[in-house]
Structures are given as structure tokens and as C-alpha cells.
Amino acid sequence: MSQPTPSYVLGHDPEELARLERQAAIYDAATRRLFLAAGIGAGQHVLDLGCGAGDVSLLAGELVGSAGAVIGVDRSAAALATARRRAEARGLSQVRFVEGELEALSLEPVDAVVGRFVLMHQPDPARALTHAAAHARPGGVVAVMESHLTALGPGWHSWPHSPAYQRLLDWMLPIISAAGGRIDMGLQLRRTFLAAGLPEPVLEVHATPAGADAPAMVRYMADSLRSMRPTAERLGAPCPSGDGIDALEHDMLEEAARPGAIINGPVVVTAWARRP
Numbered sequence: 001m002s003q004p005t006p007s008y009v010l011g012h013d014p015e016e017l018a019r020l021e022r023q024a025a026i027y028d029a030a031t032r033r034l035f036l037a038a039g040i041g042a043g044q045h046v047l048d049l050g051c052g053a054g055d056v057s058l059l060a061g062e063l064v065g066s067a068g069a070v071i072g073v074d075r076s077a078a079a080l081a082t083a084r085r086r087a088e089a090r091g092l093s094q095v096r097f098v099e100g101e102l103e104a105l106s107l108e109p110v111d112a113v114v115g116r117f118v119l120m121h122q123p124d125p126a127r128a129l130t131h132a133a134a135h136a137r138p139g140g141v142v143a144v145m146e147s148h149l150t151a152l153g154p155g156w157h158s159w160p161h162s163p164a165y166q167r168l169l170d171w172m173l174p175i176i177s178a179a180g181g182r183i184d185m186g187l188q189l190r191r192t193f194l195a196a197g198l199p200e201p202v203l204e205v206h207a208t209p210a211g212a213d214a215p216a217m218v219r220y221m222a223d224s225l226r227s228m229r230p231t232a233e234r235l236g237a238p239c240p241s242g243d244g245i246d247a248l249e250h251d252m253l254e255e256a257a258r259p260g261a262i263i264n265g266p267v268v269v270t271a272w273a274r275r276p
């Protein structure tokens with residue numbers, strides 16, 4: 001069966017770039033933990049694949065310090081403009097950004113190649129990882145984080161069960177698939193690392209439960225669907241109207257306000273290995 005034509009599902013509107021910044025707050029701790037476990041630290045050189053608004057590059061820049069260097073790569077000039085502004089505002093002159101396609105990169109070898117939520121958007125994740133990992137020096141690290149959206153089923157995504165959340169996922173997951181995105185990339189990471197010629201990766205799974213902070217998670221999920229609307233329209237994939245998404249968000253917020261309720265955000269899987 002042929003793969004659907006890839007088309008980056010979330011786009012790069014200003015609202016989407018702001019959503020990426022809010023997303024970073026949800027995943028910062030797990031990303032930091034991955035980088036520390038993989039030994040990313042002072043003085044190292046890091047390549048960040050698909051840097052978007054720059055959050056992973058900024059975190060890496062903080063860890064490597066002024067003696068290190070980080071290059072964030074993305075195909076979107078709009079995303080890179082935001083990323084550059086943010087790095088400058090934080091005084092992180094060791095972080096720079098380059099426009100480009102992942103599989104067309106040709107850069108100096110680095111100590112670590114990292115990426116978050118980017119392999120899921122590649123038509124051939126193993127081929128993309130093979131190309132990217134070639135930028136790690138021998139003994140260098142490859143460390144990535146990807147979501148496993150298919151884990152968001154009834155019985156896991158919420159307690160008590162949130163019917164509105166289920167409706168949102170019923171819209172969202174087929175749109176991602178229609179755009180060629182992989183909703184099960186998280187558990188494909190081991191296979192992808194091995195197919196890219198990397199050693200057995202160290203794997204971890206992280207849940208993202210939201211209780212008192214459920215409104216932020218509900219907004220994150222609703223905003224994700226909002227960012228997907230233009231792609232859904234272009235691909236002819238079913239998607240609620242703007243008002244329809246507002247109504248879903250409203251219902252999810254009411255359901256998340258029930259006593260003791262939990263809304264689980266996407267399950268994420270981290271994987272890292274050292275290049276032989």
C-alpha cells in the first residue's frame with residue numbers, strides 16, 4: 001500500500017508557534033531528563049532536528065552552556081524567526097538556527113543529535129534518522145522523543161471517562177494519519193533506531209496526567225486540532241468548524257472539572273543510543 005503524500009499537519013501560523021511554546025511546558029521535564037540521561041552537557045555541540053519555535057534548542061543551549069553550541073534546523077522560515085527572537089531574548093548566543101530539510105543537511109559532526117515530535121512527520125522515519133544520525137560523531141548521542149497517540153484510548157485518556165475528549169481524538173487522529181503523520185511513532189522508536197543502524201536504544205515512556213492543571217491540557221489538545229484545520233480542509237479530511245472545536249473544548253473543560261478528574265495528554269516515548 002502506498003503512503004499518503006506527506007504534508008506537515010500543524011502548519012506554522014503564529015497561533016501554532018505559540019501553541020508549540022505552551023507545549024514545551026508540558027514536555028520540558030521529560031525532555032530534560034532524556035538529555036541528562038543521554039549525557040548532554042557543558043561544552044557539547046548539539047543538532048536539533050525540526051526545532052519549530054526553538055524550545056528544544058533553547059533547552060539544549062542551557063545544558064551545553066556558553067562553551068557549547070546548538071544548531072536548530074527547520075524547514076519553516078516563520079518558525080525560525082520566532083526561535084531566533086527567543087534565543088536572543090534569553091541571551092543564548094550559543095544557539096543558532098538554520099533553514100533546511102532534514103534529509104538535505106550536511107553539517108559538521110556533533111556530540112548529540114536530538115529531536116522532539118519530528119520523526120512522526122517524516123515519510124520514512126528510519127531514512128530520516130539514518131541521515132540525521134550520520135551527523136553524530138562516533139560515540140556521539142542520538143536522543144529523540146515522540147508521542148504514541150494511539151495510547152489515548154477510553155480507559156486511559158481520562159478519568160472519569162470524558163466523552164468530549166474521545167470526540168476530539170476521533171477527529172484528530174484521522175487528520176494526522178491523512179497528512180502522513182504517524183500516530184504510533186512512540187512505540188516504533190526501537191524499530192526505527194535499529195533500522196537506522198543504531199544500537200539498542202534506552203527507552204522510557206512518560207505519561208502526562210493533568211488534574212488541577214487540566215484546563216491547560218484541554219487548551220493544548222483543542223489548539224492542536226485548531227492548528228490542523230487548514231490541512232484537514234486541504235486534504236478533504238473531516239474536521240469540526242472553529243465553533244465546533246470551541247464547543248468540544250467547553251465540554252472537555254466541564255468534564256475535566258468533575259471531582260478528582262484526570263485528563264491524560266499524549267503518552268510520549270523517549271529513546272537514546274550512542275553511535276558506534
Ligand SMILES: C[S@@+](CC[C@H](N)C(=O)[O-])C[C@H]1O[C@@H](n2cnc3c(N)ncnc32)[C@H](O)[C@@H]1O
Binds near residue numbers: 049053075
Ligand atoms: C511538532 S513541531 C516540533 C517542534 C519542536 N521540535 C518542539 O518539540 O517544540 C515539528 C517541526 O518539525 C519541522 N519539520 C518536520 N519535518 C521536517 C523536515 N523534513 N525538515 C525540516 N523540518 C521539518 C516542522 O516544520 C515543525 O516546525
